[in-house]
Structures are given as structure tokens and as C-alpha cells.
Amino acid sequence: GLLCWFGVVKLGIAGLHVYMDDFYGWDFKRNLVFWESIRCPFEDAKQLDGARLKIIGFWVDAIKGSISLTSESIQALVSDINTFLSIPNRKPALSAWQHLTGSLNWPLNVLPWARPGLTEMYRKMSGKTHQHAGIPINGEVYRDLTWFTNMLQTAIGVRFVDAQTWDDSEADFVGWTDASNSGLAFVYAGSGLVYQLNPNPKPIVDIFFCELLAILCLLHHIASFSFPPRRVLVHSDSLNSVEVLNSLAPESSHNSILLAIADIILKTGIDLRVRHIPGKDNIRADLLFRLLFD
Incomplete structure (x- = not known):
């Protein structure tokens, strides 16, 4: 940390950063000259440069703005x-x-x-x-x-460039989901899909599970697009669903469906954001229910 501070403040080396004992930046030549002047030991083989670097076991790609294993x-x-x-x-x-x-x-x-x-x-x-x-x-x-x-x-x-840094108004895709004892539905851009639960015999419904399932169905649907949207905003009137998708800490009975949601996100790179919407304002998905089931 002291070496980094001295290089930036006293020597004016631009863009010099340090994480633990790894130094990085775009004016690294001057940093190595500084190290040699004070006889700070370093290994030539570890002085890497390029747009894609391995840092503490991660690939950091400056062009794509991504970090991967x-x-x-x-x-x-x-x-x-x-x-x-x-x-x-x-x-x-x-x-x-x-x-x-x-x-x-x-x-x-x-x-x-x-x-x-x-x-x-x-x-x-x-x-x-x-x-x-x-x-x-x-x-x-x-x-x-x-x-x-x-x-x-x-x-x-x-x-790392834009993950969860966008405003809701900048979403590439906006959808609404809803679920009830009758079925589940999702709506987006004038389109909608609905699935009716078999009413006979009347099922014992875990409504929280169904709300998560509606979100999963929407994600599965858009992941099938030729070019899936990246920034996805979903409105749900299930506060429990919003909370569990933010904490990623579900009850045991709901972990399997959360794994299915996570699997889609991890494979597609979808940046999911779920917002709570009061039930009375969830007009689009609710209307689909009423039109088809009532």
C-alpha cells in the first residue's frame, strides 16, 4: 500500500492500483522503474500486460468488462x-x-x-x-x-462494467408476473402467457412457490430468444419473491426453483432485477388472469 501511495502521490504514476500484493494499471512501466530504483525485488515472469489478465485466479477482461474463472x-x-x-x-x-x-x-x-x-x-x-x-x-x-x-x-x-448499475428506465426488457390458486402468468410488450392449474381435485398451492415459478417461466421464455436481453426488469406483487431473489437465501422447499433461476442467469448473462409492485397496480398480469379464467 505504501509503495502504491508513493508511486501515485509522489511520482505521479497515473492509474496505479494495488489489490493485496498485486499491482495493476496502464502506466506500469514507470512503476517497474520505480521498483528498480529502490531495489524492490520482483519476478519478470509475473509482470504481465494486455487486455486480458489473470488476477488472483480470475480472468479480468478489460475489453469485455468481465471477470470469469x-x-x-x-x-x-x-x-x-x-x-x-x-x-x-x-x-x-x-x-x-x-x-x-x-x-x-x-x-x-x-x-x-x-x-x-x-x-x-x-x-x-x-x-x-x-x-x-x-x-x-x-x-x-x-x-x-x-x-x-x-x-x-x-x-x-x-x-463488472454495468452489472446492476443501470436505472429501471434503462432496462432492455420489462415484464410483469403474477400467480394465484388458479394458475400463473407473465406479460411483456403486449404479449402474455398463462398456465392454468388443474382445478380437479383442487390442489394445495404454495403461492410463494408459484410466484417464483412465474418469474422462472418468464426468464426461461426470454432466454430462448435468439438474442436474449441483458438488463431485465421484472415486476412482481409477491414481496417474498422480491426479497428471496435479492438475498438468494430461500427456505429449503424453494431452493430448487431458485437454482433453476440462477442457472439461466449464469448461462445467459442476464442481469435480473425484480421490483415489488402492489397487487392493485399489477394490472397487466392480473388482467390476463381475469380474461382467461373468469
Whole structure:
């Protein structure tokens, strides 16, 4: 930090930055001259330049404005998951659970939507304190880690240039979703789709699940476009859905649908924003219900 400060303030080196012990900037030649003048040791092989650089295991692409995992990092994480799942009796010690969750938290810096893939792991570890006590891998954890493995190899990373920095008025796509005991619907740009739940026998409906499902259906629909929109704004009258899509921390019964939403976002690069809209103002999606079901 002191070297960076001296280079910027005293020597006027423009655009010089430091993260931990990694220096970067666009006037790096003057920084190396400064280091040589004070005999600061450095390795020539580590003095990289270009529009695409590897920084602490991430590919940082200045042209695309994106950060993604390196192939080496992906292989290491997949290996860690496979080792964990292949432990005899499928009862890894608490320390092994903590080690793996620590490793898998690291890629969340560039894949924040992968967070639901760790929800069940943390739920299983909750309240456990004995480091060497075995914790059985249940079906939910196995499913989520399998999802995490597949996701790592297909996710496209995050665009740091404009991710979540746009105003609602700048959205490339705006949609409205709604759900009830009768069915679910989504509406956008004069178009709409609706799905009616089978009324006989009358189902026991988890309305929160249906609200999330309506959002998932809308995302699945627009992801099928030849050129999916990037900045997607969705209005929902389900405050619970808005909160869970902001926190990415659902109840156990809703984690699978959140994984499905995350999968679409991680594969397409859609920048999703969900806003709450009062039910009385959710006119478009509600009207579709009334026209088709009443």
C-alpha cells in the first residue's frame, strides 16, 4: 500500500492500483522503474500486460468488462467437490464441510448467483461444532453440489462494467408476473402467457412457490430468444419473491426453483432485477388472469 501511495502521490504514476500484493494499471512501466530504483525485488515472469489478465485466479477482461474463472480454477473446484462426494460412507467430517464451503465461496465473487448452491450445505452444518464428527451427505446437498459442478463449467462470469448499475428506465426488457390458486402468468410488450392449474381435485398451492415459478417461466421464455436481453426488469406483487431473489437465501422447499433461476442467469448473462409492485397496480398480469379464467 505504501509503495502504491508513493508511486501515485509522489511520482505521479497515473492509474496505479494495488489489490493485496498485486499491482495493476496502464502506466506500469514507470512503476517497474520505480521498483528498480529502490531495489524492490520482483519476478519478470509475473509482470504481465494486455487486455486480458489473470488476477488472483480470475480472468479480468478489460475489453469485455468481465471477470470469469480460469480453467485451472474450475478444474480445482470440481476436483474438490468430487473428492468430497466420494468420501467413504458419504459422511465427511465437519472440517471437510467447512473446507469445501470455504473453497466454493471464493468463486461467488464472480458468480454471485451461484450462492443458492451452498444453501443446503450451510443448513446441514448449522449448529455443528465437533470438527471430526461425520455429517451425512443428504440428497439435497448431493443435488446442489452436482448443480454447482455443472454450473462452474458453463457459467460466463460477471460483467463488472454495468452489472446492476443501470436505472429501471434503462432496462432492455420489462415484464410483469403474477400467480394465484388458479394458475400463473407473465406479460411483456403486449404479449402474455398463462398456465392454468388443474382445478380437479383442487390442489394445495404454495403461492410463494408459484410466484417464483412465474418469474422462472418468464426468464426461461426470454432466454430462448435468439438474442436474449441483458438488463431485465421484472415486476412482481409477491414481496417474498422480491426479497428471496435479492438475498438468494430461500427456505429449503424453494431452493430448487431458485437454482433453476440462477442457472439461466449464469448461462445467459442476464442481469435480473425484480421490483415489488402492489397487487392493485399489477394490472397487466392480473388482467390476463381475469380474461382467461373468469
